[in-house]
Amino acid sequence: MMLLNRPKILRLLVGRRERGKEFIRASAVMGSALEEMPNDRVNGIDAVGGGVRDVYGEDSATEDQFITPWTFSVASGYTLLRNPRHNKGLAFTEKERDAHYLRGLLPPIVLSQEIQEKKFMHMLRQYQVPLQRYMAMMDLQEMNERLFYKLLIDHVEELLPVVYTPTVGEACQKYGSIFKRPQGIFISLKEKGKIQEVLKNWPERNIQVIVVTDGERILGLGDLGCQGMGIPVGKLSLYTALGGVRPSACLPITLDVGTNNEKLLNDEFYIGLRHKRATGQEYADFLFEFMSAVKQNYGERILIQFEDFANHNAFELLEKYRTTHLVFNDDIQGTASVVLAGLVASLKLLGGTLADHTFLFLGAGEAGTGIAELIALEMSKKTNAPVEEMRKKIWLVDSKGLVVRSRIESLQQFKKPWAHEHKPVKTLLEAVQAIKPTVLIGTSGVGRTFTQDVIEAMASFNKKPLILALSNPTSQSECTAEEAYTWSKGRAIFASGSPFDPVEHDGKVFVPGQANNAYIFPGFGLGLIMCGAIRVHDDMLLAASEALAAQVTDEHFAKGLIYPPFKDIRKISSHIAANVAAKAYELGLASRLPQPRDLVKYAESCMYSPMYRFYR
Numbered sequence: 324m325m326l327l328n329r330p331k332i333l334r335l336l337v338g339r340r341e342r343g344k345e346f347i348r349a350s351a352v353m354g355s356a357l358e359e360m361p362n363d364r365v366n367g368i369d370a371v372g373g374g375v376r377d378v379y380g381e382d383s384a385t386e387d388q389f390i391t392p393w394t395f396s397v398a399s400g401y402t403l404l405r406n407p408r409h410n411k412g413l414a415f416t417e418k419e420r421d422a423h424y425l426r427g428l429l430p431p432i433v434l435s436q437e438i439q440e441k442k443f444m445h446m447l448r449q450y451q452v453p454l455q456r457y458m459a460m461m462d463l464q465e466m467n468e469r470l471f472y473k474l475l476i477d478h479v480e481e482l483l484p485v486v487y488t489p490t491v492g493e494a495c496q497k498y499g500s501i502f503k504r505p506q507g508i509f510i511s512l513k514e515k516g517k518i519q520e521v522l523k524n525w526p527e528r529n530i531q532v533i534v535v536t537d538g539e540r541i542l543g544l545g546d547l548g549c550q551g552m553g554i555p556v557g558k559l560s561l562y563t564a565l566g567g568v569r570p571s572a573c574l575p576i577t578l579d580v581g582t583n584n585e586k587l588l589n590d591e592f593y594i595g596l597r598h599k600r601a602t603g604q605e606y607a608d609f610l611f612e613f614m615s616a617v618k619q620n621y622g623e624r625i626l627i628q629f630e631d632f633a634n635h636n637a638f639e640l641l642e643k644y645r646t647t648h649l650v651f652n653d654d655i656q657g658t659a660s661v662v663l664a665g666l667v668a669s670l671k672l673l674g675g676t677l678a679d680h681t682f683l684f685l686g687a688g689e690a691g692t693g694i695a696e697l698i699a700l701e702m703s704k705k706t707n708a709p710v711e712e713m714r715k716k717i718w719l720v721d722s723k724g725l726v727v728r729s730r731i732e733s734l735q736q737f738k739k740p741w742a743h744e745h746k747p748v749k750t751l752l753e754a755v756q757a758i759k760p761t762v763l764i765g766t767s768g769v770g771r772t773f774t775q776d777v778i779e780a781m782a783s784f785n786k787k788p789l790i791l792a793l794s795n796p797t798s799q800s801e802c803t804a805e806e807a808y809t810w811s812k813g814r815a816i817f818a819s820g821s822p823f824d825p826v827e828h829d830g831k832v833f834v835p836g837q838a839n840n841a842y843i844f845p846g847f848g849l850g851l852i853m854c855g856a857i858r859v860h861d862d863m864l865l866a867a868s869e870a871l872a873a874q875v876t877d878e879h880f881a882k883g884l885i886y887p888p889f890k891d892i893r894k895i896s897s898h899i900a901a902n903v904a905a906k907a908y909e910l911g912l913a914s915r916l917p918q919p920r921d922l923v924k925y926a927e928s929c930m931y932s933p934m935y936r937f938y939r
């Protein structure tokens with residue numbers, strides 16, 4: 324465990340301030356870094372036994388304080404087979420079967436992990452219904468964790484759509500019916516005032532990353548309340564499979580503040596609180612208690628990924644906690660980083676620089692404004708022009724039409740920077756005709772909104788129109804891959820948030836890219852964790868984009884791809900992690916010192932391997 328000594332912290336802080344990065348108030352850094360300093364002293368709880376963290380304060384508690392009486396034991400026999408972390412099923416060796424009281428509990432054959440993998444894939448492929456595959460995978464995760472991850476890593480392109488988008492969306496819609504065992508922590512308003520205690524009920528202590536949702540905007544499916552739990556679970560299984568973060572270090576959390584989804588409120592199988600969502604001060608206080616409890620329990624370097632919050636809360640939470648916690652909003656920042664990477668890569672096909680392009684978004688929420696801002700930031704860095712100037716190349720359309728200056732009074736805060744001077748325009752088609760964008764990006768959460776007229780208009784003034792239909796799941800995609808290629812007569816460069824199969828058009832096969840934040844967050848998170856980052860800075864997002872774009876090779880470009888294939892994701896993640904960590908060190912935001920010489924190798928060495936271990 325790294326200890327930060329006082330001179331190192333001061334160097335860290337002075338370094339940061341000298342570089343003039345003011346987004347974190349110096350005092351906030353000072354407070355938190357000093358809190359960080361004795362890493363084995365989490366909020367005043369002393370280390371014991373030469374560096375073993377007294378995470379839950381059991382050793383330091385006074386006689387009148389409550390503690391959790393956790394005990395640990397070595398699993399054997401039937402209990403061992405029921406423990407997903409240690410179970411190997413038929414792969415237990417003869418010696419292990421003797422030593423661990425397994426004789427007779429398993430049929431006589433010993434199978435290798437490879438054969439188990441083959442068998443499970445064979446079984447999985449028999450299921451025609453995606454949700455059945457999802458449930459089979461969840462059962463495997465609950466039964467044999469290493470086999471689950473081995474499958475996911477070795478068959479990532481086939482299984483990503485099963486455990487993640489789009490199937491996870493359907494799983495959330497039906498979560499009440501398919502719920503079997505807790506895969507994460509549910510914290511509802513009933514636990515108000517007791518969140519710290521709730522966290523202590525989770526059996527793992529050395530948590531490094533939390534993905535949390537309040538279920539209000541699950542993918543493009545809207546408010547699914549407590550059933551949003553499928554999302555943090557899915558995202559975290561990708562943290563492990565794609566980014567190599569140990570499963571035991573990952574904690575999915577769903578905050579249940581109610582739901583405004585009438586259908587769920589009236590559903591007898593609904594698993595969440597049956598009342599309308601808490602808002603305003605009540606919501607803010609609940610979130611504050613949660614954020615404080617997390618830091619109190621897990622320390623300064625716990626990464627909290629906000630996922631699928633509704634727009635208003637997503638922006639406010641990120642703004643509020645980015646100076647005091649290590650927070651990352653996947654929908655705003657992760658999506659922005661993945662899209663920027665695709666745009667940078669696409670310049671090889673389109674020519675010119677980013678600043679030569681004009682961008683039009685349908686959808687002015689988290690993803691839309693997050694992407695827009697990161698594009699403007701990158702253009703500003705590349706051209707040395709002010710970011711305000713660069714924003715003028717980016718236009719947004721929301722449900723009321725083009726975001727223009729005359730609407731400024733009624734616009735939500737996060738849309739205001741995009742209200743440029745222009746006469747009012749009502750529809751997307753009119754906006755496309757008026758702005759003549761080279762790049763069209765869908766972040767509306769509303770399916771089938773890139774109509775034939777819209778795509779044909781894009782193709783009428785662009786040789787190679789770049790079309791990104793980012794809304795998830797597949798049903799909410801702004802258009803399908805087939806539509807984009809057919810309506811543009813095979814000229815579009817297309818990528819989407821949810822996966823689409825290759826399309827044949829005029830005898831040519833087009834392979835659509837998947838512009839999904841799954842490319843970014845696993846490697847990004849690994850980078851933050853491995854260098855002990857204490858805050859996220861926008862430059863780290865640019866670093867992640869650069870690393871991803873650099874993984875697109877000539878061979879990919881030749882196929883019209885602007886993203887590398889997911890099968891290489893672990894290598895991609897190690898490069899993203901290395902670039903993000905390098906930026907954290909440069910900004911003085913990394914606490915794990917000294918900096919490893921080769922960050923890519925270091926990232927690879929940090930990655931979880933799903934291979935079975937031998938038991939003595």
Ligand SMILES: O=C([O-])CC(=O)C(=O)O
Pocket residue numbers: 488541542543631653654794795820839840
């Ligand atoms: O989960 C996904 O596939 C991407 C994402 O964050 C979203 O759509 O909210």
Ligand SMILES: [Mg+2]
Pocket residue numbers: 542630631653654
């Ligand atoms: Mg999301």
